[in-house]
Amino acid sequence: MAERPSALPPAKQGSTAVPDNDNHTRRIHDEAAAIARQSAYIRDLVARSCEILKQPVPDTFLGRRTHEPFPREPSSSPKDER
Numbered sequence: 001m002a003e004r005p006s007a008l009p010p011a012k013q014g015s016t017a018v019p020d021n022d023n024h025t026r027r028i029h030d031e032a033a034a035i036a037r038q039s040a041y042i043r044d045l046v047a048r049s050c051e052i053l054k055q056p057v058p059d060t061f062l063g064r065r066t067h068e069p070f071p072r073e074p075s076s077s078p079k080d081e082r
Contacts, residue, residue, distance in 0.1 A: 059066075
């Protein structure tokens, strides 16, 4: 079985350096992957927020006329033409 490369140099004999720990390397890799996923999510969230902020402010005034009313059909009696 091929040995996995480690982030730490090999420990010298008689040295007090921490031995190569595969779990430690895996935890670092998993944490880096989680940070990358979170960064991508935040970038997407900021991009969507910028698009929303570029839209015009909605008009919520109910009494505002934004279009002309439909013309009324002329009636035969003068009373109904008001």
